[in-house]
Amino acid sequence: MNRDTGIKSIVLVLGMALILMACSEGGGSSDRVVERQGESAPADTEKAAVELTLAHGWTGEAAMAKAFEPAVERYAQEHDYITLNVETAPGNGIRDKIVTEMAANDPPDVFLHWGVRETERYITNGKIADLTDLIADDPELNGLYSANAYGSATYRGRIYALPIQENMMTFLVNTKMFEEYGVDIPETFDELKEAVRTFEENGLIPFAANGGTPRAMLLSLVDQLYGDDLRERLIGNQPFDDRLAQAAGYVKELVELGAFPEGMETLSTLQALELFNAGMSPMYFQHSWTLGSVAEDLFEHVEVIPFPKLSEAGDAYMTSAAGYFVYLSQHAYEDESKREAAWELVKYLAGPEVGKDLEVISGNPSPIVWDRNADMHPMLAKALKLRDSGTVKTFADHNELLSAEASKRYNDLVTKLYLNEINPEEYAKLFEEAILDYPNPAFE
Amino acid sequence: MKKEQRLLIVTFSLPALLLYIYFFLSPVGEVMYYSFFEWDAVSSKTFVFLENFKVLISDPVFYRSLLNTLHLLAFLILLMIPLALLLAYLLYTEVRAFKFLRTVFFIPVIISSVATALMFQFIYENYFGILNTFLRSIGLGDYTRVWLSDPATVMSAVSLPLVWSHLGLIMIILLAGLQGVSTEVLEAAEMDGANEFQRLIRVIIPMISGVISLCLVLAVTTAFKQFDFILILTQGGPLHRSEVTGSYMYNQGFGMMNYGYGSAIAVSIMVIAVVVSVAVQKALNKAER
Numbered sequence: 001m002n003r004d005t006g007i008k009s010i011v012l013v014l015g016m017a018l019i020l021m022a023c024s025e026g027g028g029s030s031d032r033v034v035e036r037q038g039e040s041a042p043a044d045t046e047k048a049a050v051e052l053t054l055a056h057g058w059t060g061e062a063a064m065a066k067a068f069e070p071a072v073e074r075y076a077q078e079h080d081y082i083t084l085n086v087e088t089a090p091g092n093g094i095r096d097k098i099v100t101e102m103a104a105n106d107p108p109d110v111f112l113h114w115g116v117r118e119t120e121r122y123i124t125n126g127k128i129a130d131l132t133d134l135i136a137d138d139p140e141l142n143g144l145y146s147a148n149a150y151g152s153a154t155y156r157g158r159i160y161a162l163p164i165q166e167n168m169m170t171f172l173v174n175t176k177m178f179e180e181y182g183v184d185i186p187e188t189f190d191e192l193k194e195a196v197r198t199f200e201e202n203g204l205i206p207f208a209a210n211g212g213t214p215r216a217m218l219l220s221l222v223d224q225l226y227g228d229d230l231r232e233r234l235i236g237n238q239p240f241d242d243r244l245a246q247a248a249g250y251v252k253e254l255v256e257l258g259a260f261p262e263g264m265e266t267l268s269t270l271q272a273l274e275l276f277n278a279g280m281s282p283m284y285f286q287h288s289w290t291l292g293s294v295a296e297d298l299f300e301h302v303e304v305i306p307f308p309k310l311s312e313a314g315d316a317y318m319t320s321a322a323g324y325f326v327y328l329s330q331h332a333y334e335d336e337s338k339r340e341a342a343w344e345l346v347k348y349l350a351g352p353e354v355g356k357d358l359e360v361i362s363g364n365p366s367p368i369v370w371d372r373n374a375d376m377h378p379m380l381a382k383a384l385k386l387r388d389s390g391t392v393k394t395f396a397d398h399n400e401l402l403s404a405e406a407s408k409r410y411n412d413l414v415t416k417l418y419l420n421e422i423n424p425e426e427y428a429k430l431f432e433e434a435i436l437d438y439p440n441p442a443f444e
Numbered sequence: 445m446k447k448e449q450r451l452l453i454v455t456f457s458l459p460a461l462l463l464y465i466y467f468f469l470s471p472v473g474e475v476m477y478y479s480f481f482e483w484d485a486v487s488s489k490t491f492v493f494l495e496n497f498k499v500l501i502s503d504p505v506f507y508r509s510l511l512n513t514l515h516l517l518a519f520l521i522l523l524m525i526p527l528a529l530l531l532a533y534l535l536y537t538e539v540r541a542f543k544f545l546r547t548v549f550f551i552p553v554i555i556s557s558v559a560t561a562l563m564f565q566f567i568y569e570n571y572f573g574i575l576n577t578f579l580r581s582i583g584l585g586d587y588t589r590v591w592l593s594d595p596a597t598v599m600s601a602v603s604l605p606l607v608w609s610h611l612g613l614i615m616i617i618l619l620a621g622l623q624g625v626s627t628e629v630l631e632a633a634e635m636d637g638a639n640e641f642q643r644l645i646r647v648i649i650p651m652i653s654g655v656i657s658l659c660l661v662l663a664v665t666t667a668f669k670q671f672d673f674i675l676i677l678t679q680g681g682p683l684h685r686s687e688v689t690g691s692y693m694y695n696q697g698f699g700m701m702n703y704g705y706g707s708a709i710a711v712s713i714m715v716i717a718v719v720v721s722v723a724v725q726k727a728l729n730k731a732e733r
Contacts, residue, residue, distance in 0.1 A: 096698045103485035103703070121701065125486045205571075211682075263570040263590030265682040275571065408700070415682055 050341045051083040052332070054349075055101070055108035057094030061270060063292025064165075067361035071354045075345065082341055102127050109332035109342045110349070114324060115152030116160060116442050117404050123155050124441075129333035132159045134343060144352070149322040149367040152400045155442045160327065162350035165358070166365035167323030167397050168288035169216045169307075170383045176301040177204075177282035185305060189221075189250065192308040193257060199282055200258040208276035208284045209260040210267040214251050215414045216285050216319070220307040221247035223317035223395045234401040235443045236435045240428060248417055248424035250310075255418045265415060291379040292363030304382040306392045320387055321396035322367040326350045402440055409434035472714070478707035485703040496708035505684050506709065509692040510716070512599055516688060517667035517720075519603035520610070525659050527607075528614035533644060535615075536622040546619075550612035557609060561676035564605040568592050568677075592678050598686045602677050610666060614659050621655030622648065650732070657728040661721045668717040689713045 054072065058064040076084040087108060089097040094111075095118065101107050102122055113119055122128045135141050135150075145163055153161040173185055178195075181202055186192040199206040207213055223230060225243040232238040254260070261267070261275060269290055276284040277295035285307065294302060306316035326349045332342040348354065355366035363377035365384065372384065386392060399407045413430050416422045422430070479496055481489040500506055531549055535542045552560065567574045568591040576588040591601040625648055633647045649656070671690035674680055680687035680695055687695075693713065697706030 099485060099698055099701060121484055121486045127486060261571065263593045266570070266590060266592045266678065271569075280571065412683070419682060421683065 048337065049081050049083070050338055051085065052110065052338065052342055052345060053085045053087060053108040054345065055087040055089070055094065055097060055111040057089055057091055057112060059088040060090040061293075062091065062289070063362045064289060064358060064364050065362075066292070067357035067364070068354065071349075071357055075348055079341075082345075084345075098122075107329040107331060109329055109338060110345050111327050111329070112164065112324065112349070113161075113327055115322075115400050116155040117152070117400060117402065117407060117440070119160065119327065120155065120404065120441055123160055126330050128160050129328040129330050130158050130160060131162065131328060131346075135159055135162075138347070140347065140351075144369065145322070145367045146369055151321060151396065152323055153325045156444075161325035162346055163322035163324070163367040164326050164350045164355070165289070165322065165324035166367050167319065167321060168365055168383060168387065169219065169285065169319035169397075170288050170291060170304050171307050172276065172284040172294070172302050172379075173305055174276070174279070174282045174298065174301055175303055177279065181282075183282075185303070186308045188312060189308045189310050193253065195283075196254060196257045196259045205261045205275055205281045206257075206259045206283055207254075207261075208272050208274075208281035209264045209286075210269055210272035211265045211411075211415055211418075212269060212287065213260065213264065213272070213285050214255070214418045215411065216287075217254065217307065218247055218251050218414060219319050219395075219398055220317050221250050221310065222398070223319070223393075224310050224314055227315065227393075230395065230398075231401065234398055234435065236439050240432050242428075244431065245424040245428035248427040251414075252417060252424055255420075260418070265419065288365050288380070288383055291383060292361075292377060294363075294379050299378045302379065302382075304379070304386050306386065316392045318387055318392040318394050319397050320365075320394040321400065323397055323400060401443075402435065403438045405438040406434045406440070409438070475707045475710050478704055479711045481704045481707075483704040484701040485697075486701070489704070492704070496705050497712070499705065500708050500712060505687060506689075506692060506712075508684055509680075509687040509689045512686060513667055513670070513688045513690075515599045516603050516606065516670055517664060519600070519607055520663035520667055521660065524607040524611055524614060525656070525663060528611050528659070529618050529649075529656075531611070531615045532618035532622055533648070535619055549615055552609045553612040555609065557672040558676060560605050560609045561673045564601075564608075564673075565592075565677055568601055593682055593685070595685050598678065602674055602686050605673050605677070606666070606670060614662065617659055617662075618652065618655060621652035625651050653728060653732050657725060660724045660728065664717055664721045664724060668713050668720075689716075 056068070056072075058068040072084070072086060076082065076086075087097065088094075094113065098107070098111060098113060107122075107127055116123060119128060141162075146166070149163040149166075150159045153159055153163065175185070177199075178185055181198055181204075183195045183198050184191060186195050196206040222244065225247055226233065229238070233240050261272070261281075264272065269286060270293055273284065273286070273290050273293055275281045277293075277298065306318060309316050326346045328342055328346050332338045352368050352370060355368035356370060358364040358366050359372070359380055360375050360377055363380040365380060372381070376384070387394065399410065402410060410431055413422065413427050413434070417424065417427045478489075480491060480493055482492045482495070483489040531545075535546050535549075539545070566572075570576060570588075570590050573591075575591065579585060579588050589597050591597050629647060629651070630643060633643050638646065667688075669690055670688050671694055674686060674688055674691040675694065678686040680691040684692075689709065690713070693706050693709040696702045696709060
């Protein structure tokens, strides 16, 4: 091959590469949009065949799967004109799946996700439908949910999703183990430290914990120290003060007392729960979605109590607010052949039938307001009884008020705190910097 | 060559060439293209030219991930390749039940990386894991560790499953190389009084240096593209203690939605892997001469 032929070959290969690159970049999205827009809406959209895609992470070992997956199957069977394609990615995997599909401009029609902190990019880029008017016009939704259930799905005054899950932080104690070791159920933080000491000295791991537990404790301590003044600080409108470092210091005290398992940062939430289920730990403080995974033989010995108070005169707090939602993609909303069926699916998933199943079968709190009866999952019944007793004040998960970046930094800072890479004062300083450097656009 | 013949060659090679360009070259081109943009995969792209690379140069996590990748590479080169050579040599000498052993040694290769990672997760688990339970049961409780968190052990702990799962493949490649060694040469060495060890070091290894060089290149690419074991075992944590370049690229791209920056990391990984591979090749060629 001579020099000219070589050069020609390289040019040919590069040329073809560029053509193929151009084809692959533009091909996926716009073609499909045109095809959909070109479809004419059938006269009877209720009965016309329609194909919908649902993406969710409530599959596998998560307790929610026990109620949610059969509910989805039931819906598909009852609506024979709907072809429901269900895409699943367990747990946090759903985040990566949605990102990829959004990037490919091929989002699922309906999907489950966290609040606007996680979906802000999709909202600002028109990937998610604004449901404000649909909600206002739908009498079925009037008074269906608990107060402020739309809070974390609201972005600059508009609502983008219906709530499906209430996020509560529940403090479980194994009363049998407390009795066995002669320890009183702690009501104050000092009593908690005393309980930790006693259990630790007896070779137990006081808290069945993973990296989420110190975060949950910090939430409760900060709630107690700031009370109603907290919200404005978390959204960066007011500065924090020494109390933030003080709260971090309390968490550090528990770490130093040996309250947590060694290497808790390597455990998943359900792995941490196994320490509690196996009787290796008498206390467990975690998200309420794990209530459905508490071992059945422990039900009669486990009580749900408020996180101990810093002072007897102070208020007890419990994190509780809607934190997981059902979204409708803008594609489905704009597609007249899909809109109604997709909206019905959204309402069904976030509606009373699925909500009740989630509470009764999976022990997963729903934001639906309904007459909770004796069939309730026993662990959830105890948690809801405490929350609704009037003895605890409730506040949202702090993450819900932070931007995605600030939330990530917050989580990293708590990890650094309990791994002794920073001290409480540094934690407080860096956390406040994260809030100011990365303000939550939802509140701008 | 006649014009018609050239046309015929081009016609027959074109489908394969097009597939190669589409599946191999165009993604590389796309990643390079995206690395010049600030892009979260959803919003419109902003051209920033070399800004992502400037940030990368001053990113301490990237350097940490690079060091961890080199740690992984060291494990593959210093542990996996010698061990694979030893096993291949044992099979080559047709030890008893060598056919059975060949299958046994190769089994880890066909086990999915997810299953392997989960298996090692069970082994390393702090309270219920086999390793710590075993150490406690034989009175070595002081040596128990949080293997996947302790800065002193985490990288070695995540490297071992990689070695275990790739050992069989490297062994088979080396065995194929060994089977190409002329028996006359070995007999001549034996007649000259070389013992088994001397034959291995002085005759066999130099004769399969080309195959060893291939294994080294495979080790380099395996280390730099490593991602699945890390993702399942530690997700690069805690606090980036086990972050490698592959996992950092993934976390930036999908976790943080910094697609542009993730692409810049991918381009850097590619360049570094090519440089290291070429350096290894050149060093081996020089040693061979």
